Amino acid sequence: MSTNTPSYPPSVPTERELTDFGVQRVQHENIFSDTWHAQHYVEQRVFDIRHARPPEKPLVLFREKHVSWLMRHLQYLPRGSESFDVLQGWSCFWIVHSLNLLGATIPVPTASMVVKHLATFKDPVVGGYGGGPGQSSHLASSFSVIMTLCGLGTEEALMSIDSVSLLRFILQMKQADGSFRVSFGGETDVRAMYCAICIASIVGLLKGVEAEKITRGCASYVKSLQGFDGGLGGEPGAESHGGNSFCGLATLVILDELDAVDTGALLDWAVMRQMAYEGGFQGRTNKLVDSCYSFWVGSLFPLLGLKARAPAGMSKLFDADALQRYVLECAQLENGGFRDKPGTSRDLMHSCYALSGLSIAQHFGEAKHDAKNEVKKVDPVFNIAEDKINYVKEFFSQT
C-alpha cells in the first residue's frame, strides 16, 4: 500500500475506506456467483488505476488527442471495420457530436462531403434513410443521419432534410398498438419509438396535420415498459435498462406526457444505478459499470427535472464529481478516445456517450471543473450540443 494519502474528492473513498470496503464485501456477501466475480474484477481494476496515478496529477481531458482521433475516423475507418458499413450514419453522428462537445470545428469542405454522402442513404421509394447507400430504410439509421445533419448545423446540412419523406417512412413503421418497428419486418421496441418521435419533433412533424397519427398510443406503450423496479425495459415485460429508460423518458418529455409513468419509481431506480466505488453508471441492476450509461442514465435526472412541480435540484441527484472522475480516469485513453470500462478498447460509440455523460455531469450535475476540462453543454432530450439544437429549432420553425 502506498504511504501517500491521495487527495480524493470527498465522494470517493480513501484508501482506508476502500480496504474496509473490500473486507466488508467478502465478509458479508460470501455467496459468490458470476455477478459477484465480475463486479469484484472491475472494482479491482479501478482500484489499481486509482492507486497507480500520482495523487498530485490532476485529471485532465485530453482534448487534442480526442479531436485528432475522431477526425481521423471521419476520413478512414480502421481495418476490419466492415461491420461499420451498416452504421455509417451512426459513425458520423458519434464523431460529429463528440467533436461538437469538445468544441472542435469541422472544416466546411469536410462537412459538405459528409452531407453529400449522407444524402446518398435516402430511400426514394419508402422514404427515410438506410445505413449506407442502397440499404433499406431504418428508423435508427434515419435518426443517426438527421442528428448528424443537426450536429453539423450548416445551411447545406439542414436544407438536405426532406421532412415529407421522413413522415412517409415514420408512418409506415407505426404499428396498431402505437409502437414502431425499426424497419419493414424489423424489431419493435422503445428505441424505434424514440428515434421516430425525436426526428419528427426536430423537423416539425409534431406540429403538422399528421401529428396525431405519429403520436397515437406512444404514452401508453411507454407506460407498459415500466418494470417491477421502476425502470423502463425495451419491450413490455423486459428488464429495466438504462438505454431504454432514456428512450422512453425522452419520448414522454417530447410528447409532454411525463405523467404516463411513475416518475418517482423511475427516479428511485435511476439513482441506484450509480456505482458506489467506480462512480460511473451501470445499465441494469447488478450489472457492471459502463461509460455509455454516463449519458443514458445521467440524462434521466435532468429529464425528470422537467416534470411540472419537480423539486428543485432534481437534475443534481446523482454524484456528478464521481461520474466525471470515472469518465476521465477510467474510460478516457491518453492517446484519444474512450472505452466502456478498464480492460476494453476504445470505440466511437463509447467516446460519444462518455463525452455526453461528462457534459451532463458538468452542466446539470455541476461537477467541479476548470475551462481546460470543460465540454459543451448537451441537450438531454436530443443529445445534441445545446447551441446546435437551438439553431436547428429556429431553422425549422421558419421553414
Added chain:
Amino acid sequence: MPKTLRFRDFICIHLVTTRWCVFSSPSTSGLFNSVQPFTTMGTEQASQEAPNATPEAANPTATDADNAESIDVNLDEWKGFEYSPVEFSPVLTINLSDEFRHVFGLLYAVKKSKERSKRALDLTSRAIILQNSSPTAWMLRREVVATLAENNPALWAIELGFTAKIISKNEKNYQAWEHRRFAAESGNLLQTEIQFTDVALNGDEKNYHAWCHRHWLVRDHGLTEGELDATEWFIRTDLRNNSAWNHRWLVTGLVEGARNDDEMTFALEIVEKAPRNEAVWNYIHAMGKSGLSIAAAKAKAVECLEVDAGCIPARRFLVLNASSSEASEVRKHCQILASGVDPIRKKYWEMKAADPGRPIKG
C-alpha cells in the same frame, strides 16, 4: 443421464430434417461448452423436444459441414443480372473486400427487383454471414422466405437453423432474434424456443435478447409452463441475476395465484443467503406494492441491518416502505445512508430525509 444441448444442435436439427444442407455448423461451436440447460433437468419441458433434437442425430451433419466456413454464392448463377458493386465512400472510408462489395451490390439490386427466389435466399445467407447485422439482408430474406414458404413450409425450420447459426456467432444480433420470432411463429415451431434461449443464456445468463425472446414466448404465446421452476434455477445459480428476477416477475403476473405468500417466503430465503442483493429487495418491494403483506420483509430488513449496518438495499427497503407513523425512523435511515454507508447517493438520501413518507415525484 441428462441430455446437454448446444447451439449446434439447434443449427443442425432442421438441416437433418429437411436435407437442405447449405449451412455449416457455427465455426465457433468449440467455444460453447456443453451445457445442462435447465429444461433438460428432469422437468416437464424435457419432453417438449423436437423429434430430432438429439446431438446424436445432429452430429453427422455437423461433421460434414464443419470444414466449410460458409456457403458459396455462385455469382455465375447471377450472370446477366445487372448490379454495381458497393462503392468506396469519400468520407468514412471502409476497407471493404471485393467479395463484400459484390455480394452486397448484388443484394441491393435484387432487393429493388421483384425476384424472390431460391438463389436470392442463398444470396442473403452469404450476405448475412459477411455482415450479421445488415437490416437490408435480413429484410430481403424475410420477404424471400415468406414467398417461398407458401409452397414449402419446411423452410421455416431451416430459418430456425439459420438464425441459430448467426446467434451462436453473435448473440446480441437484433435482426437474427427478430427473424427467429417471425420464423417460429409463421411455421408454428414454438415448442423448442424456450430450450433455445436456455442455450443462449448458458453463454451469457443476462443476455437481453435471449430474455426478451423468452418474455415474448410467455407474454404473447402463453408458454408459462415450467417457467417458475426455470427462473428459480437461474436465481439459485446466480442470486444476483436481475434478468431472472425480472422474468419471474412477468411469469408470476401471468400465472394465476403465483404472487402469493409462498413467493414472499422464497424471496426472503434468497435474502438470507446474500442480503446486499438489490435485485431481490426490489422484487420484494414490488410484491408489496402489488398487495402482499411486507411485515415479514420489514422484520427481515431490520434483522439484516443488525448484522450489517452497510446493507444498503435493506435500509433502502425500509425507507421506501415506511408508513406515515415511521417518519423519524425514515429520517434516521436516510441520515445513515447519506453520511455513512451510501455517500454516492448523498443528495438523494438528504432529499428523502427532508420529506419522509412522500415519494419524490420526478
